[in-house]
Amino acid sequence: MPSGFAHAELIAVLVAVTANEPRVMTLRGGEALPYGPFESKHRSLQSGLRAWIESQTGHPVGYLEQLYTFADRDRDPQNPEEMNGARHISIGYLGLVREQDAAGDGRPAWHDWYRYFPWEDHRDRHPEMLDAIAARLQQWAKDDPLRQQRAEYLFGLNGKAWNEDLVLQRYEMMYEAGLADGAGQESRAVFGQPMVGDHRRILATGITRLRAKIKYHPVVFELMPESFTLLELQRTVEALSGLRLHKPNFRRQVDQQDLIEETGEMSSGTGGRPAKLFRYRPAILEAQSLSGARLPVSRG
Amino acid sequence: MPSGFAHAELIAVLVAVTANEPRVMTLRGGEALPYGPFESKHRSLQSGLRAWIESQTGHPVGYLEQLYTFADRDRDPQNPEEMNGARHISIGYLGLVREQDAAGDGRPAWHDWYRYFPWEDHRDRHPEMLDAIAARLQQWAKDDPLRQQRAEYLFGLNGKAWNEDLVLQRYEMMYEAGLADGAGQESRAVFGQPMVGDHRRILATGITRLRAKIKYHPVVFELMPESFTLLELQRTVEALSGLRLHKPNFRRQVDQQDLIEETGEMSSGTGGRPAKLFRYRPAILEAQSLSGARLPVSRG
DNA sequence: CTTCTTGTACTCGGTTTGAGTATATATCCA
């Protein structure tokens, strides 16, 4: 087999938010992400994947973005022989689909993504699991000040602030420390549900990307129904970020962006005062930047 | 050839900044980016590519990041038969190397990247070429209000502000309009030096990524020598972003980030008052975020 | 010693952001 040839496939992190929980599409009882070889009939990977996903979920993909190409040599320790010398390449994609209506005929299974990363949900309480993780990490790092410092930073220990964007880096440190996968040292407890091969890492990559993206690009709306209340929008962002947001400020931000408009209708009250319904305004192309970082430009 | 097998290679956008000009490494007299099949001997793509680059340039790569995987069917219209059915995949990387000392023995050629995108340099004047481009675009869009609006947004026409981050989107629109490549309609002038296949698009992807990245991650320092003055740092950022920055504000920002420290030495005056020399402080891991986007978090 | 060029410190007003308060309008249930 000539060098330069490889076995290549697509793998997708498909996200939906239902009932304020972020969900991800899985196979094999939740232990694998959907994947498959790509067909050559479509012009671009993007369009081929889009068609495939729609056939699988029965729903159009609102947003699709390439995530990362995974190609390290020891990716899949399960069958190293099968590919007789060729490298194994997976091109990962992140896709957002609108709320799926209760799992359809049931083949694709959607699972709460916090099942795989329980320590990432800081909406209602500080996850207790974090204390156990911190203890194990501290032991792992006890002879290495750099590791300690990094653990503090990544996991918000010793008064450091929690940064919701560091999903992948946290997972990688846990993996290194043997807390993520039973493969190496199987005696001790492992945190979060494992997945096949490196699928959990790929999922972490997807979550990381999405958490970063919602801050400066209005992709959340790809997860919302046609019309929604401001609180529903907020709950969706909270579900993704794993944080509770400050309601008045959230509203103000959304308002300033000019991304939504009233539909004129009201929500059919689910317990409190009815709320105005809004719809997304594909605001003059994707011109908006939900708070783009700035350089100190000079005029003249 | 079974579906799922593909011809795979690496392609690199290698950037350095010399004499306040952003340069990119090229082959074939500046018409191609460096590329090649990957070797299987290294554990990860990253480490293999790193070794390869260092052997080519004679310099260590400071920063290396995966860019994008290009795999569309009609990527390389030059030799569609050669791969008998297998798809052609290129995994693109962005690499930053420190100032190369005057091109060494000359094999790898470094070229100012504005040679390929002359309209992207707004440091000293509004590029005249933009007017010609605007005219051609306006004609191309004259029957389509959406195209018009998008052109205004992308190219800062009719009083709209110029956004330096939209390099790739601008290039893609020009490509669509037939302004980027002589292949389609060869009669009219084409803007910027073309490259082989889709290499120019890949370069645009790299520039886009880098311009976005310098705003929230301190990667600029990978392009700087050991010690440098604040103005040198500013000039480097300006070279990359294609903008002039406001000096006092730039200094304030850099100061606040706590990313650099004085070396104690002074610059050997190149014309004016000597400046303090600074060095990068690998500030407590990559904890810094040069102005991270915020969500309106709530406490409690 | 004057002018040029670059470096460095400071000011000032407008905008954004974090945090909190007050009030409106529904449903639920005793």
Next chain:
DNA sequence: TGGATATATACTCAAACCGAGTACAAGAAG
């Protein structure tokens, strides 16, 4: 019927940040 409860929505206020500009310091060049 009339709280209690839950949600919706409008304001306030101070701190931080940012864009823009000014003033002055210090070496180099003529």
